[in-house]
Amino acid sequence: MQDAIRVIGSGAIGGKATGFWKARSYILSEEVLKKHPSFEKVIYFPRTICIATDLFDEFIAVNYLKSSLEACNSGSFEDYKRFEEAVLLGKFPDTIDEKFSDIWEGMTYPLAVRSSSVLEDRTGTSFAGKYTTVFIANTGSREERWRQLSTAIKIVYASIGHPNAIEYRRKHGYLEQIEKMAVMIQRAVGQEYKGYFFPLLAGVGFSQNGYCWHSEVVKEDGLVRVVFGLGTRAVGRGYARLFSPGHPTSRPEGHEAPQIEKYSQATMDVLDLKNNSLKAMGFNEVVHDGFDCYPGAEKLFSLRDGQTMYVPATKLWVPNHKPVLTFDGILQQPWAGVHFPRLMRDVMQTLEEGLGCPVDMEFAGELEDGQFRLNILQARPLTQREEHNPEELPEVKSEDIIFKSSRDVPTGSVHNIEYIVHVSPERYFACALDERHTVARVVGGVNKVLFGKRFILVGPGRWGSSKVELGVPATYSEICNATMLIELAAGRYAPEVSYGTHFFQDLIEDGILYVPVFPEEEGAIYNTELFKRHNSFNELIANLHDREFSKTISIIHVPTVSGGRYAHAVLNGILEKGIIYLK
Structure with a gap:
């Protein structure tokens, strides 16, 4: 009992x-x-x-x-x-x-x-x-x-x-x-290992999938975001394994070994028992090979040999093959007395029936005498973005296009956008690490000044990242008034569709549209000329210290720089195409 x-x-x-x-x-x-x-x-x-x-x-x-x-x-x-x-x-x-x-x-x-x-x-x-x-x-x-x-x-x-x-x-x-x-x-949930306490796996599950990246992935199968270690890593903007319980081997990032490794979890969260504090660390501190590792963790890893990624057949790992956290060993076949994807789907669908609405649940998993135990930590109603028929993409002259994207595009539209706030990728990444936190605070000031206005926030990498190396570390209160967020791929700093994180949930609940733009990809457009026009930063921001960042952060009043026109965004998730343009 x-x-x-x-x-x-x-x-x-x-x-x-x-x-x-x-x-x-x-x-x-x-x-x-x-x-x-x-x-x-x-x-x-x-x-x-x-x-x-x-x-x-x-x-x-x-x-x-x-x-x-x-x-x-x-x-x-x-x-x-x-x-x-x-x-x-x-x-x-x-x-x-x-x-x-x-x-x-x-x-x-x-x-x-x-x-x-x-x-x-x-x-x-x-x-x-x-x-x-x-x-x-x-x-x-x-x-x-x-x-x-x-x-x-x-x-x-x-x-x-x-x-x-x-x-x-x-x-x-x-x-x-x-x-x-x-x-x-x-x-x-978990056990002690080498002075650290954490579960074998943890994450979040959704009974309805709002991010169907392939035609075989269906909404009703739900979605799971799972990590090795404490579940705090699953709800932040780090990498995790994302899978649909109905098609657990399908990956939003594709099936090429370099992409799988790039989008795999490398950092885990643990409780440091000696210091009584959370610690983020590389998994290699508790996983050295198939024998010398946290109990059961060997099943979570694949090995990479050049362009090949495979699940090792035994605990005897080839020394020069790189371990990558894929979770394939527990997603592709029965394991520890359960079929993990099927179990997750059954639990989420059962909770949806019982609570009378789509659900969002947090969980942690552990092994007891070699058998898997799924611990449910919390369950709550899942907020989903309202579904609308997508607007028809307009025909627009190339010089009037501000952004164009054809990857990870949701469905939605926003019209009559008055301001675009643009954080320069080059200047942001040229800032010292501590200055990047200040950039986020200044963005927060802009967010307050533009309260009640329709504006887009554009920045490099990932908005809300806890690591300043990956993007602007703005908190919820510093971006919550935006109408849309755009994440720009900048060199090796790539956006990530963090469906299932607290960050993504905020966007859905607040009706903020999100779109990533990969300027180097074929068909993508990032019109930098617009952001070289008149910058209204010093006219709107009174704080003299904040004005030091007027070259890093541009506030573009769209009608002023475009002859009275406004910006409009039309995103079609079915076609995976989105456009932001002047009209």
């Missing part, structure tokens, strides 16, 4: 905990287990304690934090930092420790401390990535363990005032609604 969910307090348990409870109740119901008897031995829900919102209210009250919390509604990072510092210095009432002791004593393993706010995980507004999840080692004396846990809870509490959350609430009309924070404390 799997552990029940325990609740501390008498308030609300929040959206994430409610979704977890509903998913657990349905998957483990007699009705479902009769239809899918294998679920009973394969699907698990980690032991979970939920701290209800009345304890959040009590914490805010006894530490006199109400006014500093309300100040966060400004969206100012400075107001948020003051609130966060005050929260971290705050004291929990003795009653909370007393309520915890009888339940918490037995949880002597690493924990995931997750947000579960009142407004979180609603249909159309998932708040994905807006609030914090903290992993803790949960080791040492009782006092040390309580310090780790109480600090993690405070960090989750403080995230309620983060500018990303505030701007998200403002944009979706929730800023005036009362928001409170409940907290989920879950057993972290």
Whole structure:
């Protein structure tokens, strides 16, 4: 019998905990287990304690934090930092420790401390990535363990005032609604290996696929984004294995060995048990060959020999053949007692039936005595982009085309675009690494100034990347007012369609169109001449420090530079063609 969910307090348990409870109740119901008897031995829900919102209210009250919390509604990072510092210095009432002791004593393993706010995980507004999840080692004396846990809870509490959350609430009309924070404390899935703790695999699954890259890939089969290590890597803008459970061997990047390796996961997230902190590292720290590796990980790798990529037949790997994280060994055939793609499809379709809507679920997988166990960590309604019949692509004179793309193009259209904000690829990558963070902050200032205007953000590589080497590291609050995002391939810094990440989910929920442009590819157009015309940056941006970046960031007022015309975007995902032009 799997552990029940325990609740501390008498308030609300929040959206994430409610979704977890509903998913657990349905998957483990007699009705479902009769239809899918294998679920009973394969699907698990980690032991979970939920701290209800009345304890959040009590914490805010006894530490006199109400006014500093309300100040966060400004969206100012400075107001948020003051609130966060005050929260971290705050004291929990003795009653909370007393309520915890009888339940918490037995949880002597690493924990995931997750947000579960009142407004979180609603249909159309998932708040994905807006609030914090903290992993803790949960080791040492009782006092040390309580310090780790109480600090993690405070960090989750403080995230309620983060500018990303505030701007998200403002944009979706929730800023005036009362928001409170409940907290989920879950057993972290995985095992210790060489001082690190992490699961064999983790990721996100969607019961409906909004990114069908090939005619054989159908929406109803769903979509899975899976990584080696902690699932934090799956929801960020790094590389992961993307597959359709109905056609798991089909790849959006194609089947050539160089492309497979280029778009494969190279960095993983783990919990460093000694330092009690998350660590990003290359997988070669825990995988040396088919024998010397994290238990079961050898099945996740293929070996590359020149232009050939193959799944090794045994644990004996050829030394000079390069290991690449493809997951082919568990996608192409039954493994560890399951057919992984079929299991994922069955679980996602079952959750969709039970919750009455398409679902987005997070999961982590582990091996127990050689058998696979799928742990469902959360489940929530999946927000999908509204489907429309694509507009007919217009005939446009070449000199009036600003951008043209024929790869990874969605369906959508935007007309009468007044501004284009352009981050120069050459100047951005010429900036020192710390200056690139400043570029993102300046873009955030432009985002505020252009609130209420229709504008496109154009930048090199990946918007929202955590690595400044790959693109502009702008946060949600710094790009949320844009109508469209364009990612430019710049040398080896290529865009990536990060379907399934928190970043991509934000674009869908906010109705922001996204299109990558690969200027070197045949048929693509990137009209740089437009961005050499009058730059309105200094006219719109008052901050003298920000004006130092007026050559890196151009703000083009389209009617001014084009004789009163506006920009228009027409994207046809069926034909995989998109055009942005002047009219």
